[in-house]
Amino acid sequence: MSEGIDEADRPQVLEGTGTDLFSKFDPLIEMRRSLLATGQEDPFSLVMERVVSPTVAVCNGRETILLGTYNYMGMTFDPDVIEAGKQALDDYGAGTTGSRVLNGTYAGHKAVEAALCEFYGMDHAMVFSTGYQANLGIISTIAGKGDYIVLDIDSHASIWDGCKLGDAEIVPFKHNDIEAMEKRLKRIPAGAGKLVILEGVYSMLGDIAPLKEMVRVARENGAMVLVDEAHSMGFIGANGRGVAEDQGCLDDVDFVIGTFSKSVGTVGGFCVSNHPKFEIMRLVCRPYVFTASLPPSVVATAATSIRKLMHGSNKRAHLWENSKVLHQGLRDAGFQLGTETPQSAIIAVIMPDLEKGAAMWEALLKEGLYVNLARPPATPANMTLLRCSLCAEHSAEQVQTIIGIFKRAGTKVGIIG
Amino acid sequence: MNREDTAAKIAALIEPFNKKGVAITDATTFAGDLEFDSLTVMDFVAEIEDAFDIIISMNAQAEIETYGQLVDAVVRLQG
Numbered sequence: 001m002s003e004g005i006d007e008a009d010r011p012q013v014l015e016g017t018g019t020d021l022f023s024k025f026d027p028l029i030e031m032r033r034s035l036l037a038t039g040q041e042d043p044f045s046l047v048m049e050r051v052v053s054p055t056v057a058v059c060n061g062r063e064t065i066l067l068g069t070y071n072y073m074g075m076t077f078d079p080d081v082i083e084a085g086k087q088a089l090d091d092y093g094a095g096t097t098g099s100r101v102l103n104g105t106y107a108g109h110k111a112v113e114a115a116l117c118e119f120y121g122m123d124h125a126m127v128f129s130t131g132y133q134a135n136l137g138i139i140s141t142i143a144g145k146g147d148y149i150v151l152d153i154d155s156h157a158s159i160w161d162g163c164k165l166g167d168a169e170i171v172p173f174k175h176n177d178i179e180a181m182e183k184r185l186k187r188i189p190a191g192a193g194k195l196v197i198l199e200g201v202y203s204m205l206g207d208i209a210p211l212k213e214m215v216r217v218a219r220e221n222g223a224m225v226l227v228d229e230a231h232s233m234g235f236i237g238a239n240g241r242g243v244a245e246d247q248g249c250l251d252d253v254d255f256v257i258g259t260f261s262k263s264v265g266t267v268g269g270f271c272v273s274n275h276p277k278f279e280i281m282r283l284v285c286r287p288y289v290f291t292a293s294l295p296p297s298v299v300a301t302a303a304t305s306i307r308k309l310m311h312g313s314n315k316r317a318h319l320w321e322n323s324k325v326l327h328q329g330l331r332d333a334g335f336q337l338g339t340e341t342p343q344s345a346i347i348a349v350i351m352p353d354l355e356k357g358a359a360m361w362e363a364l365l366k367e368g369l370y371v372n373l374a375r376p377p378a379t380p381a382n383m384t385l386l387r388c389s390l391c392a393e394h395s396a397e398q399v400q401t402i403i404g405i406f407k408r409a410g411t412k413v414g415i416i417g
Numbered sequence: 418m419n420r421e422d423t424a425a426k427i428a429a430l431i432e433p434f435n436k437k438g439v440a441i442t443d444a445t446t447f448a449g450d451l452e453f454d455s456l457t458v459m460d461f462v463a464e465i466e467d468a469f470d471i472i473i474s475m476n477a478q479a480e481i482e483t484y485g486q487l488v489d490a491v492v493r494l495q496g
Contacts, residue, residue, distance in 0.1 A: 148474075153459060170475040174463065187472045381456065 035355070041362045043373040053077055054265075054393045059370055065398055065405075067388045068372035072345050073234045073315055074393030075265030075305040084304040085266075085297040092296035100127075101282060104293030112303040116272055119306050120241055120256060124278040127270045127299070129291050131230055131259030132158040134269030137287035138255060139197065139226065140166035147193035150184050150218075152176065152209070154202050154380045156228065168195070175202070175380065178213050185221040194223035200243030201231035204379050204387065205338030206346030208236075212247040219252055226255040234263030234309040235316055235345055235392075260302045263309060268294050268302055315392040319345055322390045322399050329403035334416040338385065348374075349386040349406075356413060357384035363409035369402060418495055423469075424488045430468055431484075434461050443485025469495055 050058040054074035098104035116125035128134040139162030147168040154175045163170045173180040196218035218225045229242030237245030244250040260268035327342035338348030351357030361373040372387040410416040447453045471494040
Protein backbone atom coordinates (compact mmCIF):
# COMPACT_ATOMS: atom_id res chain seq x y z
CA MET A 1 0.00 0.00 0.00
CA SER A 2 1.43 3.30 -1.00
CA GLU A 3 1.83 6.07 1.49
CA GLY A 4 -0.46 8.31 -0.56
CA ILE A 5 -3.43 5.95 -0.29
CA ASP A 6 -2.74 5.39 3.37
CA GLU A 7 -2.93 9.12 4.00
CA ALA A 8 -6.12 9.53 2.04
CA ASP A 9 -7.85 6.87 4.14
CA ARG A 10 -6.70 8.40 7.39
CA PRO A 11 -6.67 12.13 6.98
CA GLN A 12 -5.11 14.20 9.71
CA VAL A 13 -7.72 15.10 12.34
CA LEU A 14 -8.00 18.87 12.74
CA GLU A 15 -8.83 19.87 16.30
CA GLY A 16 -10.06 23.33 15.36
CA THR A 17 -7.91 24.88 18.06
CA GLY A 18 -5.24 26.21 15.74
CA THR A 19 -5.32 29.48 13.87
CA ASP A 20 -6.92 29.55 10.45
CA LEU A 21 -9.24 31.77 8.44
CA PHE A 22 -12.09 31.01 10.85
CA SER A 23 -10.22 32.30 13.90
CA LYS A 24 -11.71 35.76 13.38
CA PHE A 25 -15.14 34.32 14.23
CA ASP A 26 -14.01 32.96 17.62
CA PRO A 27 -15.44 35.85 19.70
CA LEU A 28 -18.86 35.41 18.04
CA ILE A 29 -18.75 31.62 18.43
CA GLU A 30 -17.97 32.07 22.12
CA MET A 31 -20.72 34.68 22.63
CA ARG A 32 -23.25 32.32 21.05
CA ARG A 33 -22.01 29.34 23.02
CA SER A 34 -22.26 31.13 26.37
CA LEU A 35 -25.72 32.48 25.55
CA LEU A 36 -27.11 29.07 24.57
CA ALA A 37 -25.35 27.37 27.52
CA THR A 38 -27.83 29.06 29.84
CA GLY A 39 -30.61 27.00 28.22
CA GLN A 40 -31.73 29.95 26.11
CA GLU A 41 -33.76 29.03 22.99
CA ASP A 42 -31.71 30.05 19.93
CA PRO A 43 -33.16 33.32 18.61
CA PHE A 44 -31.48 32.83 15.22
CA SER A 45 -32.61 29.28 14.42
CA LEU A 46 -36.39 29.58 14.58
CA VAL A 47 -38.34 27.37 12.20
CA MET A 48 -41.82 28.28 10.97
CA GLU A 49 -43.35 24.82 10.68
CA ARG A 50 -46.71 25.95 9.38
CA VAL A 51 -47.86 29.39 8.27
CA VAL A 52 -51.55 29.90 9.01
CA SER A 53 -51.95 33.49 7.81
CA PRO A 54 -49.90 36.70 7.47
CA THR A 55 -50.15 37.10 11.26
CA VAL A 56 -50.11 33.54 12.66
CA ALA A 57 -47.70 30.60 12.28
CA VAL A 58 -46.68 27.46 14.14
CA CYS A 59 -43.09 28.08 15.34
CA ASN A 60 -41.07 25.48 17.25
CA GLY A 61 -44.32 23.58 17.89
CA ARG A 62 -46.31 26.56 19.21
CA GLU A 63 -49.06 28.61 17.58
CA THR A 64 -47.55 32.07 17.45
CA ILE A 65 -48.66 35.61 16.57
CA LEU A 66 -46.17 37.03 14.07
CA LEU A 67 -44.94 40.53 14.96
CA GLY A 68 -41.61 40.53 13.15
CA THR A 69 -42.12 39.76 9.46
CA TYR A 70 -42.21 43.15 7.64
CA ASN A 71 -45.31 41.74 5.95
CA TYR A 72 -46.84 45.19 6.47
CA MET A 73 -49.83 44.88 4.16
CA GLY A 74 -50.46 41.15 4.66
CA MET A 75 -50.29 40.41 0.93
CA THR A 76 -48.66 36.98 1.31
CA PHE A 77 -52.03 35.20 1.48
CA ASP A 78 -54.08 37.55 -0.71
CA PRO A 79 -56.25 35.24 -2.90
CA ASP A 80 -55.68 37.27 -6.10
CA VAL A 81 -51.93 37.30 -5.52
CA ILE A 82 -51.80 33.54 -4.95
CA GLU A 83 -53.97 32.86 -7.98
CA ALA A 84 -51.67 34.96 -10.20
CA GLY A 85 -48.67 32.98 -8.96
CA LYS A 86 -50.32 29.62 -9.63
CA GLN A 87 -51.34 30.69 -13.13
CA ALA A 88 -47.80 31.84 -13.93
CA LEU A 89 -46.38 28.53 -12.68
CA ASP A 90 -48.70 26.71 -15.09
CA ASP A 91 -48.05 29.05 -18.00
CA TYR A 92 -44.32 29.77 -17.68
CA GLY A 93 -42.83 27.06 -15.46
CA ALA A 94 -40.88 27.11 -12.21
CA GLY A 95 -37.95 29.32 -13.21
CA THR A 96 -36.30 31.30 -16.00
CA THR A 97 -32.82 29.73 -15.66
CA GLY A 98 -31.31 32.89 -17.05
CA SER A 99 -30.15 36.47 -16.72
CA ARG A 100 -32.48 39.37 -17.41
CA VAL A 101 -30.26 40.38 -20.35
CA LEU A 102 -30.22 36.92 -21.94
CA ASN A 103 -33.10 34.42 -21.71
CA GLY A 104 -34.49 35.59 -18.33
CA THR A 105 -36.85 38.41 -19.29
CA TYR A 106 -40.42 37.06 -19.62
CA ALA A 107 -43.64 38.99 -20.18
CA GLY A 108 -44.12 38.91 -16.39
CA HIS A 109 -40.87 40.79 -15.73
CA LYS A 110 -41.93 43.58 -18.08
CA ALA A 111 -45.42 43.57 -16.51
CA VAL A 112 -44.10 44.02 -12.97
CA GLU A 113 -41.80 46.84 -14.13
CA ALA A 114 -44.81 48.52 -15.78
CA ALA A 115 -46.75 48.12 -12.50
CA LEU A 116 -43.88 49.78 -10.61
CA CYS A 117 -43.73 52.71 -13.07
CA GLU A 118 -47.45 53.23 -12.53
CA PHE A 119 -47.25 52.80 -8.76
CA TYR A 120 -44.51 55.43 -8.39
CA GLY A 121 -45.50 57.63 -11.36
CA MET A 122 -41.97 57.29 -12.75
CA ASP A 123 -40.56 56.63 -16.22
CA HIS A 124 -38.24 53.69 -15.52
CA ALA A 125 -38.25 50.61 -13.30
CA MET A 126 -35.62 47.90 -13.05
CA VAL A 127 -36.32 44.69 -11.14
CA PHE A 128 -33.56 42.77 -9.34
CA SER A 129 -33.65 39.31 -7.80
CA THR A 130 -33.55 40.71 -4.23
CA GLY A 131 -33.68 44.08 -2.49
CA TYR A 132 -30.09 43.54 -1.36
CA GLN A 133 -29.01 43.22 -4.98
CA ALA A 134 -30.95 46.35 -5.96
CA ASN A 135 -28.88 48.47 -3.55
CA LEU A 136 -25.69 46.58 -4.31
CA GLY A 137 -26.17 46.97 -8.07
CA ILE A 138 -27.41 50.55 -8.37
CA ILE A 139 -25.01 52.09 -5.84
CA SER A 140 -21.88 50.29 -7.04
CA THR A 141 -22.64 51.07 -10.67
CA ILE A 142 -23.47 54.78 -10.42
CA ALA A 143 -20.78 55.77 -7.90
CA GLY A 144 -17.30 54.52 -8.82
CA LYS A 145 -13.67 55.37 -8.19
CA GLY A 146 -13.17 59.10 -7.60
CA ASP A 147 -16.87 59.74 -6.87
CA TYR A 148 -18.10 60.55 -3.36
CA ILE A 149 -20.94 58.85 -1.50
CA VAL A 150 -22.32 60.76 1.49
CA LEU A 151 -24.55 58.49 3.57
CA ASP A 152 -26.27 58.13 6.92
CA ILE A 153 -24.20 56.10 9.40
CA ASP A 154 -27.23 53.90 10.20
CA SER A 155 -27.66 52.75 6.58
CA HIS A 156 -28.63 49.15 5.82
CA ALA A 157 -25.92 46.54 5.16
CA SER A 158 -26.88 46.32 1.47
CA ILE A 159 -26.10 50.04 1.09
CA TRP A 160 -22.69 49.70 2.75
CA ASP A 161 -21.88 46.68 0.60
CA GLY A 162 -22.90 48.59 -2.55
CA CYS A 163 -20.58 51.44 -1.51
CA LYS A 164 -17.69 49.04 -1.01
CA LEU A 165 -18.23 47.21 -4.28
CA GLY A 166 -18.19 50.45 -6.28
CA ASP A 167 -14.91 51.77 -4.85
CA ALA A 168 -16.18 55.35 -4.36
CA GLU A 169 -14.96 57.52 -1.47
CA ILE A 170 -17.31 56.78 1.44
CA VAL A 171 -18.25 59.65 3.75
CA PRO A 172 -20.75 58.79 6.51
CA PHE A 173 -22.53 61.35 8.67
CA LYS A 174 -24.35 61.12 12.03
CA HIS A 175 -27.86 59.65 11.78
CA ASN A 176 -30.45 62.10 10.42
CA ASP A 177 -28.07 65.04 11.08
CA ILE A 178 -28.76 67.57 8.30
CA GLU A 179 -25.93 69.91 9.33
CA ALA A 180 -23.36 67.09 9.46
CA MET A 181 -24.45 65.98 5.98
CA GLU A 182 -24.24 69.51 4.57
CA LYS A 183 -20.76 70.14 6.03
CA ARG A 184 -19.44 66.97 4.40
CA LEU A 185 -21.02 67.76 1.04
CA LYS A 186 -19.40 71.20 1.04
CA ARG A 187 -15.94 69.71 1.69
CA ILE A 188 -16.01 67.43 -1.37
CA PRO A 189 -13.46 68.54 -3.99
CA ALA A 190 -14.94 70.56 -6.88
CA GLY A 191 -15.82 68.50 -9.92
CA ALA A 192 -16.19 65.17 -8.11
CA GLY A 193 -19.41 63.18 -8.63
CA LYS A 194 -21.64 63.16 -5.55
CA LEU A 195 -24.31 60.72 -4.41
CA VAL A 196 -26.32 61.14 -1.20
CA ILE A 197 -27.92 57.95 0.16
CA LEU A 198 -30.82 58.13 2.61
CA GLU A 199 -33.56 55.83 3.84
CA GLY A 200 -37.22 56.77 4.32
CA VAL A 201 -37.71 54.55 7.37
CA TYR A 202 -34.69 53.27 9.30
CA SER A 203 -35.54 49.68 10.12
CA MET A 204 -33.79 49.32 13.46
CA LEU A 205 -35.57 52.02 15.47
CA GLY A 206 -38.47 52.58 13.05
CA ASP A 207 -37.75 56.30 12.81
CA ILE A 208 -38.13 58.32 9.61
CA ALA A 209 -35.70 60.75 7.96
CA PRO A 210 -36.30 64.49 7.51
CA LEU A 211 -36.14 63.83 3.78
CA LYS A 212 -37.59 67.13 2.57
CA GLU A 213 -34.79 69.17 4.13
CA MET A 214 -32.05 66.61 3.43
CA VAL A 215 -32.99 66.18 -0.23
CA ARG A 216 -33.07 69.97 -0.67
CA VAL A 217 -29.60 70.37 0.88
CA ALA A 218 -28.22 67.48 -1.19
CA ARG A 219 -29.48 68.99 -4.45
CA GLU A 220 -28.29 72.50 -3.56
CA ASN A 221 -24.83 70.98 -3.24
CA GLY A 222 -24.98 69.30 -6.61
CA ALA A 223 -25.50 65.72 -5.43
CA MET A 224 -27.77 63.06 -6.89
CA VAL A 225 -30.07 61.49 -4.32
CA LEU A 226 -30.94 57.83 -3.75
CA VAL A 227 -33.60 56.96 -1.16
CA ASP A 228 -34.25 53.43 0.08
CA GLU A 229 -37.99 53.19 0.77
CA ALA A 230 -38.03 49.46 1.60
CA HIS A 231 -39.96 49.92 4.85
CA SER A 232 -42.47 52.55 3.69
CA MET A 233 -43.80 51.23 0.37
CA GLY A 234 -47.51 50.59 0.34
CA PHE A 235 -48.00 52.23 3.72
CA ILE A 236 -46.55 55.75 4.03
CA GLY A 237 -47.60 58.59 1.67
CA ALA A 238 -50.97 59.31 0.04
CA ASN A 239 -50.33 56.66 -2.65
CA GLY A 240 -48.06 54.47 -0.54
CA ARG A 241 -44.97 55.67 -2.40
CA GLY A 242 -43.06 56.26 0.81
CA VAL A 243 -41.67 58.94 3.09
CA ALA A 244 -40.46 61.12 0.17
CA GLU A 245 -44.03 61.25 -1.16
CA ASP A 246 -45.39 61.96 2.32
CA GLN A 247 -42.98 64.90 2.74
CA GLY A 248 -43.59 66.19 -0.79
CA CYS A 249 -40.06 65.72 -2.17
CA LEU A 250 -40.35 62.59 -4.33
CA ASP A 251 -39.86 64.63 -7.54
CA ASP A 252 -36.40 65.66 -6.30
CA VAL A 253 -35.26 62.08 -5.60
CA ASP A 254 -33.22 60.60 -8.47
CA PHE A 255 -33.48 56.94 -7.48
CA VAL A 256 -35.94 55.12 -5.24
CA ILE A 257 -34.88 51.66 -4.10
CA GLY A 258 -37.49 49.21 -2.89
CA THR A 259 -38.21 45.57 -2.25
CA PHE A 260 -40.91 42.98 -2.89
CA SER A 261 -40.12 41.18 0.37
CA LYS A 262 -41.99 43.55 2.68
CA SER A 263 -45.34 45.16 1.77
CA VAL A 264 -45.47 43.42 -1.63
CA GLY A 265 -45.27 40.05 0.14
CA THR A 266 -42.88 38.02 -2.03
CA VAL A 267 -39.18 38.46 -2.90
CA GLY A 268 -37.26 40.75 -5.26
CA GLY A 269 -35.90 44.29 -5.38
CA PHE A 270 -36.17 47.30 -7.64
CA CYS A 271 -35.07 50.79 -8.54
CA VAL A 272 -37.40 53.40 -10.07
CA SER A 273 -36.12 56.60 -11.65
CA ASN A 274 -36.92 59.42 -14.06
CA HIS A 275 -33.32 59.74 -15.23
CA PRO A 276 -33.37 59.93 -19.06
CA LYS A 277 -30.38 57.56 -19.40
CA PHE A 278 -31.58 55.08 -16.77
CA GLU A 279 -32.10 52.13 -19.17
CA ILE A 280 -28.33 51.82 -19.74
CA MET A 281 -28.15 50.40 -16.21
CA ARG A 282 -29.47 47.10 -17.56
CA LEU A 283 -26.22 46.59 -19.45
CA VAL A 284 -23.67 47.89 -16.96
CA CYS A 285 -25.02 46.81 -13.58
CA ARG A 286 -23.30 43.54 -12.68
CA PRO A 287 -25.62 42.33 -9.88
CA TYR A 288 -28.43 42.68 -12.46
CA VAL A 289 -26.63 41.01 -15.36
CA PHE A 290 -24.72 38.17 -13.70
CA THR A 291 -27.54 36.44 -11.83
CA ALA A 292 -30.73 34.58 -12.74
CA SER A 293 -33.95 36.57 -12.95
CA LEU A 294 -36.89 36.04 -10.61
CA PRO A 295 -39.17 33.03 -11.27
CA PRO A 296 -42.33 33.80 -13.32
CA SER A 297 -44.60 33.02 -10.34
CA VAL A 298 -42.76 35.58 -8.19
CA VAL A 299 -43.04 38.44 -10.68
CA ALA A 300 -46.71 37.56 -11.28
CA THR A 301 -47.50 37.69 -7.54
CA ALA A 302 -45.51 40.94 -7.22
CA ALA A 303 -47.30 42.66 -10.12
CA THR A 304 -50.73 41.67 -8.76
CA SER A 305 -49.81 42.76 -5.25
CA ILE A 306 -48.40 46.14 -6.38
CA ARG A 307 -51.56 46.91 -8.34
CA LYS A 308 -53.70 46.04 -5.32
CA LEU A 309 -51.52 48.23 -3.06
CA MET A 310 -52.46 51.24 -5.23
CA HIS A 311 -55.94 50.93 -3.74
CA GLY A 312 -54.93 50.02 -0.22
CA SER A 313 -55.94 53.18 1.67
CA ASN A 314 -58.29 51.39 4.07
CA LYS A 315 -55.62 48.86 4.98
CA ARG A 316 -53.11 51.68 5.41
CA ALA A 317 -55.43 53.44 7.86
CA HIS A 318 -55.87 50.24 9.88
CA LEU A 319 -52.10 49.65 9.97
CA TRP A 320 -51.51 53.17 11.30
CA GLU A 321 -54.14 52.52 13.97
CA ASN A 322 -52.38 49.26 14.95
CA SER A 323 -49.04 51.04 15.15
CA LYS A 324 -50.42 53.83 17.34
CA VAL A 325 -52.24 51.46 19.71
CA LEU A 326 -49.21 49.19 20.17
CA HIS A 327 -46.83 52.12 20.67
CA GLN A 328 -49.09 53.66 23.32
CA GLY A 329 -49.73 50.28 25.00
CA LEU A 330 -46.03 49.41 25.31
CA ARG A 331 -45.16 52.90 26.52
CA ASP A 332 -47.88 52.81 29.16
CA ALA A 333 -46.58 49.40 30.28
CA GLY A 334 -43.21 51.02 30.98
CA PHE A 335 -41.11 49.81 28.05
CA GLN A 336 -38.44 52.05 26.52
CA LEU A 337 -39.15 52.50 22.80
CA GLY A 338 -36.99 53.54 19.83
CA THR A 339 -39.14 56.56 18.98
CA GLU A 340 -41.14 59.05 21.06
CA THR A 341 -44.12 58.71 18.74
CA PRO A 342 -45.05 55.99 16.23
CA GLN A 343 -43.43 57.02 12.93
CA SER A 344 -43.79 53.80 10.91
CA ALA A 345 -45.06 50.23 11.25
CA ILE A 346 -41.87 49.32 13.15
CA ILE A 347 -41.78 49.69 16.91
CA ALA A 348 -38.44 48.94 18.54
CA VAL A 349 -38.39 47.98 22.21
CA ILE A 350 -34.99 48.77 23.74
CA MET A 351 -33.51 46.05 25.97
CA PRO A 352 -30.90 46.71 28.68
CA ASP A 353 -28.44 44.15 27.24
CA LEU A 354 -28.19 41.07 25.02
CA GLU A 355 -28.79 38.56 27.84
CA LYS A 356 -31.97 40.29 29.02
CA GLY A 357 -33.03 40.83 25.41
CA ALA A 358 -32.62 37.16 24.54
CA ALA A 359 -34.46 36.11 27.73
CA MET A 360 -37.30 38.49 26.89
CA TRP A 361 -37.40 37.21 23.30
CA GLU A 362 -37.74 33.65 24.59
CA ALA A 363 -40.40 34.62 27.16
CA LEU A 364 -42.44 36.26 24.38
CA LEU A 365 -42.09 33.19 22.17
CA LYS A 366 -43.25 30.89 24.94
CA GLU A 367 -46.29 33.11 25.39
CA GLY A 368 -46.96 32.77 21.65
CA LEU A 369 -45.47 35.95 20.16
CA TYR A 370 -42.66 36.25 17.63
CA VAL A 371 -40.60 39.46 17.32
CA ASN A 372 -37.12 40.08 15.86
CA LEU A 373 -34.17 40.10 18.22
CA ALA A 374 -31.69 42.64 16.83
CA ARG A 375 -28.22 42.92 18.31
CA PRO A 376 -24.93 44.68 17.59
CA PRO A 377 -23.37 45.26 15.12
CA ALA A 378 -26.62 45.54 13.11
CA THR A 379 -28.08 47.99 15.63
CA PRO A 380 -27.22 51.66 16.18
CA ALA A 381 -25.22 52.55 19.32
CA ASN A 382 -24.70 48.84 20.14
CA MET A 383 -28.27 48.50 21.39
CA THR A 384 -30.15 45.22 21.80
CA LEU A 385 -33.65 45.63 20.39
CA LEU A 386 -36.84 43.65 20.19
CA ARG A 387 -38.14 44.88 16.90
CA CYS A 388 -41.86 44.64 16.26
CA SER A 389 -43.30 45.15 12.79
CA LEU A 390 -47.05 45.39 12.49
CA CYS A 391 -49.30 44.09 9.75
CA ALA A 392 -52.51 45.58 8.35
CA GLU A 393 -54.02 42.13 8.92
CA HIS A 394 -53.42 42.21 12.68
CA SER A 395 -56.86 42.61 14.25
CA ALA A 396 -57.44 45.17 17.00
CA GLU A 397 -57.94 42.19 19.32
CA GLN A 398 -54.56 40.68 18.35
CA VAL A 399 -52.87 44.00 19.14
CA GLN A 400 -54.41 43.93 22.65
CA THR A 401 -53.26 40.29 23.05
CA ILE A 402 -49.73 41.38 22.02
CA ILE A 403 -49.68 44.15 24.64
CA GLY A 404 -50.80 41.63 27.28
CA ILE A 405 -48.04 39.18 26.31
CA PHE A 406 -45.42 41.94 26.49
CA LYS A 407 -46.58 42.93 29.97
CA ARG A 408 -46.45 39.35 31.32
CA ALA A 409 -43.09 38.54 29.72
CA GLY A 410 -41.59 41.90 30.72
CA THR A 411 -42.57 41.39 34.37
CA LYS A 412 -41.25 37.82 34.37
CA VAL A 413 -37.86 38.78 32.92
CA GLY A 414 -37.65 41.92 35.05
CA ILE A 415 -37.63 44.48 32.23
CA ILE A 416 -40.61 46.35 33.67
CA GLY A 417 -41.69 46.70 37.29
CA MET B 418 -0.85 74.04 9.04
CA ASN B 419 2.53 72.32 9.60
CA ARG B 420 2.94 68.92 11.23
CA GLU B 421 3.82 70.31 14.64
CA ASP B 422 0.76 72.59 14.87
CA THR B 423 -1.49 69.89 13.43
CA ALA B 424 -0.21 67.37 15.97
CA ALA B 425 -0.79 69.83 18.83
CA LYS B 426 -4.37 70.45 17.71
CA ILE B 427 -5.10 66.72 17.36
CA ALA B 428 -3.53 66.06 20.78
CA ALA B 429 -6.08 68.43 22.34
CA LEU B 430 -8.96 66.86 20.40
CA ILE B 431 -8.11 63.28 21.35
CA GLU B 432 -7.98 63.96 25.08
CA PRO B 433 -11.70 63.39 25.84
CA PHE B 434 -11.53 60.14 23.80
CA ASN B 435 -8.46 58.85 25.69
CA LYS B 436 -10.50 57.51 28.59
CA LYS B 437 -7.71 55.39 30.08
CA GLY B 438 -5.11 58.15 29.91
CA VAL B 439 -2.79 56.22 27.58
CA ALA B 440 0.52 58.01 26.90
CA ILE B 441 0.22 58.79 23.19
CA THR B 442 3.12 58.55 20.73
CA ASP B 443 3.15 58.34 16.94
CA ALA B 444 3.13 54.52 17.27
CA THR B 445 -0.02 54.38 19.45
CA THR B 446 -2.77 52.38 17.72
CA PHE B 447 -6.44 53.36 17.86
CA ALA B 448 -7.93 49.87 17.91
CA GLY B 449 -5.28 48.23 20.13
CA ASP B 450 -3.80 50.79 22.54
CA LEU B 451 -6.71 53.25 22.73
CA GLU B 452 -9.40 50.54 22.41
CA PHE B 453 -11.57 52.65 20.10
CA ASP B 454 -14.71 50.82 18.98
CA SER B 455 -16.52 51.72 15.75
CA LEU B 456 -18.79 54.27 17.48
CA THR B 457 -15.85 56.05 19.10
CA VAL B 458 -14.03 56.11 15.77
CA MET B 459 -17.06 57.75 14.13
CA ASP B 460 -17.34 60.47 16.79
CA PHE B 461 -13.58 61.09 16.86
CA VAL B 462 -13.29 61.29 13.07
CA ALA B 463 -16.20 63.76 12.98
CA GLU B 464 -14.40 65.96 15.54
CA ILE B 465 -11.18 65.95 13.51
CA GLU B 466 -13.04 66.60 10.24
CA ASP B 467 -14.89 69.58 11.70
CA ALA B 468 -11.81 71.01 13.42
CA PHE B 469 -9.71 70.97 10.23
CA ASP B 470 -12.59 71.34 7.71
CA ILE B 471 -11.51 68.20 5.84
CA ILE B 472 -13.00 64.86 4.81
CA ILE B 473 -11.40 61.65 6.08
CA SER B 474 -13.33 59.14 3.98
CA MET B 475 -13.76 55.59 5.23
CA ASN B 476 -11.34 54.55 2.50
CA ALA B 477 -8.72 56.87 4.02
CA GLN B 478 -9.59 55.73 7.55
CA ALA B 479 -8.84 52.13 6.56
CA GLU B 480 -5.21 53.17 5.97
CA ILE B 481 -4.87 54.86 9.36
CA GLU B 482 -3.94 52.56 12.21
CA THR B 483 -1.64 54.67 14.35
CA TYR B 484 -1.71 58.18 15.80
CA GLY B 485 1.29 59.17 13.65
CA GLN B 486 -0.49 58.03 10.50
CA LEU B 487 -3.51 60.15 11.48
CA VAL B 488 -1.37 63.28 11.94
CA ASP B 489 0.31 62.65 8.56
CA ALA B 490 -3.06 62.15 6.88
CA VAL B 491 -4.51 65.35 8.36
CA VAL B 492 -1.44 67.33 7.26
CA ARG B 493 -1.82 65.92 3.74
CA LEU B 494 -5.61 66.44 3.58
CA GLN B 495 -5.27 70.10 4.48
CA GLY B 496 -3.48 70.48 1.15
